[in-house]
Amino acid sequence: MPMDAREIETMIREALPDAQVEIRDLAGDGDHYAATVLSSAFKGKTRVAQHQMVYGALQGRMGGVLHALALTTGVPQD
Secondary structure, eight states, X not given: OOOOHHHHHHHHHHHSTTOEEEEEESSSSSSEEEEEXXXXXXXXXXXXXXXXXXXXXXXXXXXXXXXXXXXXXXOOOO
C-alpha cells in the first residue's frame, strides 16, 4: 500500500520538529515523491547526513512502502 504525502510529512516533522516540509507526488501513484526539507538540525551536516536524517525519520519505509523520494535538504535562511 502506498504512503500518503501527509504521512510522510508527519513522520519528518516528528523527527525534525522545526522542519519546513514540502511534499510533491511526482507520478500520482503514491510511490514516487519529491520532498524539500529545511531544518536547523541540518546545520553543519553534509548533504548525505541530512538525507540520512530524513530517511531515518521514515523508519525503514524507504525502498519498501515508499518506493522513491527525491530529496532537497538545507538549513532555512534567517
